[in-house]
Amino acid sequence: MITIFINDAMKQVEQGASLTKVLEQYSLENDIQLAAIAVAINNCVAPRATWHTTQCQANDKLELFSVVAGG
């Protein structure tokens, strides 16, 4: 297991876990729709298409957010 941070909270995930797997788990635990999530790793946005090929590294800082469309 490795430690990563999701929105500043510490989280244990499996070594080599893909972003998709981590986000799926997070969305289930927090009752958020996966389709509503955008994510940045260490301050760089990770496009959705890269999630399944991106492996989380120890101490990665994930920032999850949703789109704001109002104006």
Added chain:
Amino acid sequence: MVTEQLTSTASGNKANSGTKALSDSDFLRYSRQVLLAEVGESGQAQFANAHVIVIGVGGLGNLVAQYLAAAGVGNITLVDGDKVEVSNLPRQLLFHDSDIGVNKAVAASAKLTKAYTQVRISAVAEHLTATSMQPLFKLDRQYDVLLDCSDNFETRQLVNRIAVSQNIALVSASAAHFQGQLLCIEQQYKPDSGCYHCLFPADMKVNQTCQTIGVLGPMVGTLASMQSLMALQLLLGNKQLVGNLYRFDGKQFSWRQLIITRDESCSVCGQASHYNECVTSAGTANQNQHEY
């Protein structure tokens, strides 16, 4: 003394060829802007010669249009098909009770034209759609900056497609509840940043709109001010903000800054990355198959 100072800062600024000198009255009016070394007389002339288009004249668009007009941005096109409603008044500060029922672009344009006679403001009383955009974007490089002040995800996707296809710098702001987002994209300058669709794909689920979850006026105002400042920076040639997403939390008063990354498979801006692939794979058998 003051004049000397102004002249010296202005001469230190890169002059934009083809711009005319400021009149005495404009020099006085915009003196606090011209005083900035980053603006100077030439920067003010760049504002005067610029043409920006504002999509949506709601909470964001009201303030953005007013800030840019007041700053002396010479040509402003306002686009909105909505009419003023009483529930708009707490945050759409150009409008008053007597404007209820009037088209927003028309009402805002009339007021700003009266208040800022130095600038040309035109109103397009239509929602931006694939059809209504045609006459607005028929000339190449017609606008210097495209400001997305719209209130829904579909329009934001369309505005992004226009910005990408027309190579216009896009400054997109949004606010709902206590969350605000601001980003700047310019394909020609920073293609690695991709586009709005790379960040928020069209099939993404959207929960936050002002209609369903509410918003405070100053929350929208904060984002509108930042959006206006970003547009002015772009008009001055300061491109260091391009490719960044700024997220504001109006409860915690925190700003977070993220770097936007191109999605190589993006259906909107992906063609350029395909083009790059073709260029870098020169020497392979299919190198001549793609000539854009």
